[in-house]
Amino acid sequence: MGDKIDFTTQEKDTSMTLYNLLRKEIATSLKEGDEEKMRQKITWLIESKELQRDVFGLNPVMLAFQTAKLIVEEIGLKRDAVLAVLLNPCVECGLITPEETEKEFGTAVFRILRGLKRIKELYLKNPVIETENFRNLLLSFAEDMRVILIMIADRVNLMRQIRDAQDKELQREVSEEAIYLYAPLAHKLGLYKLKSELEDLSLKYLEHDAYYYIREKLNETKEKRDAYIADFIKPISDKLKEAGMSFHIKGRTKSIHSIWQKMKKQQCDFEGVYDLFAIRVILDSPLEKEKMLCWQVYSIVTDMYQPNPKRLRDWLSVPKSNGYESLHITVLGPEKKWVEVQIRTERMDEVAERGVAAHWRYKGIKGESGLDEWLTNVRKMLETSDGVEAMDQFKMDLYEDEVFVFTPKGDLYKFPKGATVLDFAYHIHSKIGNACTGARINNRVVTIRQQLRSGDQVEIITSTNQKPRQEWLNIVKTSRAKSKIRLALKETQVKEGLFAKEMLERKFKNRKLELEDSTMQHLIKKLGFKEVSDFYKQIADGLLDVNSVIDKYVEIQQGEQPVTGNNVAQTAADFVLDNTHLHQDAIQSDVLVIDRNLKGVDYQLARCCQPIYGDKVFGFVTVTGGIKIHREDCPNAPEMRKRFGYRIVKAKWSGKGASQYTITLRVIGNDDIGIVNNLTNIISREEKLVLRGINIDSHDGLFSGSLVVMLDDTTRLEALIKKLRTVKGVKQVERI
Template sequence: MEQNTFFSAQEKVRLAQLYRELLKLSGNILHPDDCKKLKTYLLEAVRRNLIQRNVFGMNPILNDMETALIVASEIGLTRGAILGIMVHTCVRCGYCTPEDVEREFGVDVAGIIKGLNRILELYEKNPSVESENFRSLLLSFAEDMRVVLIMIANRVNIMRKIKDTENEEARRKVSEEAAYLYAPLAHKLGLYRLKSELEDLSLKYLEHDAYYLIKEKLNATKKSRDEYIEKFIRPIDEKLKKAGLKFHMKGRTKSIHSIWQKMKKQHCGVEGIYDLFAIRIILDSALEKEKMECWQVYSIITDMYQPNPKRLRDWLSIPKSNGYESLHITVLGPENKWVEVQIRTERMDEIAERGLAAHWRYKGIKSGESGVDEWLNNIRSALENNDDLQLMDQFKMDLYEDEVFVFTPKGDLFKFPKGATVLDFAYTIHTNVGDHCIGAKINEKNAPLRQKLNSGDQVEILTANNQSPKQDWLNFVVTGKARAKIRQALKEMQAKQGAFAKELLERKFKNRKIEYDEPTMMHVIKKLGFKVVTDFYKSLADETTDVNEVLDLYTEQQKIEAGLAEHTPAPSAENYNIPSEAELKAKTNDDVLVIDQNLKGLDFSLAKCCQPIYGDDVFGFVTVNGGIKIHRQDCPNAQELRKRFGYRIVKARWAGKRGSQYPITLKVIGNDDLGIVNNITSIISKEEKISLRSISIDSHDGLFSGTLTVMLDDTSKLQLLEKKLKTIKGVKQVSRN
């Protein structure tokens, strides 16, 4: 290495020092020929000038060795991870292949390098690392959890060395990634010291003035703070020992990053943060005595120092969702200073430090954020408690087997369920993009609408103005948003087609000078076999139904209704069966309430909500006081009554006309033309056995809405009245309430 100018004089000294430290830490776990092979790989790659310095001008070999030291000393990873870090640069620069590494160093080392390469390729897509989706994608790409631990260690090493770099833009980007991505991951893994260091260093580079202000304040007060802690805990120590409790105490100063977050939240200076440090009391208690002894300590402390009731945090009675248990109190100590005291047991402290891994309950892996936490904590537990790192094989990533993470060309990241297609992606971007999507470019290669997405794909949607949603699109999209938007678009297209078909039909009516009547048209539509009007108009638009045939049927139906038809078909005698005596008896007596019969001891009345009249299909509802209300079958309340009180529903039918008249409310809507009210009242007054009880008219913006209450005998009279009211010029709609 001395013959090559790749290493400066200082770097050569540092290289020898790092080599000795690394050998001391890992010499007993490396294979006898590992060092020799590694040295050959690195020397040859340097000799060929294949290895390049990074954006900060750092020597990658030294950087890898420093990362390996962090991994070995602070995380506890061994041979596979250390060799993976050291050989990885040789693979990236093209000196050797993953297959070469597998042959020389084994499958384990090759797997680590594969994971590191995948993540570095991910970074080349310029993603937004602030997103939670990127954190999830990073985990899914790593496969082997050691890769994520190596990435955290590498970021810590880089952050330690970029204080004096001239590339401020690169330092800002690396610091932001440390704060948004690697510090939270280190926290989830229980690497709290590395997490705090990443947070503090990112603050140092991103908020330089704030960092040094807080640091200077802490340094200036360290001696007095230590003296105060000793003064505060001395009497507590004596009291707890007298009570016979087994415990140990420690004081801890908050990290600079944590103090800065509090300053921003509370809008104050360092002096305004009164809990710069906390005292932790950790009890050695039996499981059944934990809560009792924690509250005993609470009682002893609050007898000595005045507590702040607003600052009591009881996570003993109800632990946090992540399993954290502790009792936090803030008391007024000597010199009238507020001090936070955390009371917990050894078991609780273990859970606080290592998460739920301390009490692992699940053998499988759950999806979602809670699954991530449990899985990561379990890995941390295995790292601490198992020397045999072959156990890491069980941590192959299958947590995100039901999810894929996909990039836009700009680096934005989206999460989809497994099986999502190009079309799902298009509708996630925008509804208009989805409606006009014709395909995509996935990783610069053309792909159809149906192409399924894979994690890490970079997708660019292709659109065309003449494209529109198709019915078969619903067969392959998997996201709810895409389904809903496609259905909505198809419905709107169908409505437009229906409106066009209706306009065409009305134009044909005018050409033949035929008067259009809605009830007559409904008869024709039913004769043609359509149950839904929209289906009829759709068939006209598709030209599967002939417009001229519709017109012929319409004119024939008009003649039948007017009694002018040459031959009105009579019902076939073959289809008529004479009912038996038993059936006739059942019709009148089989649990059917017969309305208007002279029934003794039975109280029934017509419901006011739907105002049934003779001829309506009806049913009875037994009320709480024993009476029976008669409702129409299409009453607005009918569905709810049947669903909730089906046992109180009785069949009902009319016995026959008895000369009774019933009140009916009609709603009339139309243009506010002069004389329209007179025309309405005139028609009603001319009708026999129909009387107007009340009329209420409301006019607004050229439209009127009227409510009429009339008295009449049966539904046939009602239908005739509605038909006549609709013939009035300006009347748009007549409906029964």
């Protein structure tokens, strides 16, 4: 272990300030002895050599204090959550276990710490964090809701602290997690303010130029925007005062991330986003007069400014199913600008702002009905005075009909409850399912019948001797697996039938007999078979003796007369089938190996990036179940990894093969006389290199064109590019 952390003067001062603030905030919820025991644990941690700065060089104790402050001020959590956050560095360093905290601090603190530890173990499996499945698994993995709330707060705090991080790649990874995992989680829980901060900070680190461009534009236009808002508000404010109403009005500027998303969606510049802000009129009203006063404000506003009737949103008369109430109108303000006005009461505003009213649903993120009901219960608990304590008894049964399991490399899949190892195998690939003999679940060997449970890590065991059986249809739960088993059984029956037919033909040949199709059909019917396939299946299964079949065939051929003399069929030694020619493809090694040394998988090379032998590649499982091979630097790769990371599989070249691959080169240069001939001459002189097409466009003394070439591998490609670049006048040669 390294040396213990030396706190800087600033860290000491900040820690003490945060400590005093937290003690004041949660004083009423603390129990006797809590503070003394907590100080003892933190001091023990600081004095030990176990405490080390994280990968960003940040102090874990400082981070814990900052996160604790955030959960108190932004979420409203108290004693149990704060103690768990402050004790968590001790648990992560191995100085104490969650179980040891139960006796000193109670069951609630222990359960939160255990939940945080389980989530960390979940991360070690390296799942693809941007999938909806992983967000749902986190929710179902935490038995105490506060675990998820702490995780969100912890990520907000971390995003605030890594502004000057030296490791930009790590900063990017943390930011991608924030935007794809934590922001949607915060959105689902209605923590709108934290969600917006995560989105803005992620944009700042992931798309630096866009973030600062919009921020500067907002700063440049702030004075003008504030003046416009003041001009817009003043006449409304005067009229409301005349009407004797108690109110306040505020203008809310959209978040930088929200503006950037709108610019991309509308394909416009900053100036093209007209609704940069919304005006909110908030009334102080008794409950029984809320609707009447809101509609009175509506009348006053629309008397002054022309409304857009298509943009009226009335959630007063019929509140949203999540309880959200407000009246939204869009009016034509000064300078002919459309302005959104939201009219609500203090109660409605508090409900929406605090997230208790499920702000996420009216923002367009749809959830399952079970999730809606579950989150509504959580919010009710948060809203009541004893809500946080009530969470101690709260258990999550949200996904009782679903299980989430991992592959060994951390990919995450969702199955219906009751799904088995065999379902998992067929979900990966039909060839894996057909050869499945069992699995290792969490390093324990189990049978194909073993049912899956959430959080299981499943590694399928296969055997070349295994083949699908009819009874497998009773083992699997998913329709996908059932259809693949039925298909495999049918294919097996056909293959075995062909094998049996060939074996029968060889037996006939060994006994120097001619096989006549009409006689064989007569025999098959005489033996009682309605289908020829059933006859050959019984031969393949060994239920019909081949020699007896041949004897009966000879009887029919001889008119069912006794066979004598030279016609007596002699029994030959069993013929051993030389099936090497049936498996020529199997003898040759695949050009590509997919995933964990899996061979024989059908795949296609993607057209978007045209991978060739030698390129670094990966596989992408398409919706039809096939695999497309893409280059690692494919222009579509980032989007595929972000949106469909769970469908990415590893791939590598295992042999060169005899194939030639199509690639396209973009060539740019001076439009000199003979330059095209020079380019094509180089290609035509190259052995094993074919020019499939050429397209040249000349403009203002420059030419740009594309060459479509067939070649073997990246080595030959690099050599070709190098030669083309030597042609006089050529400025640039690059692979598309």
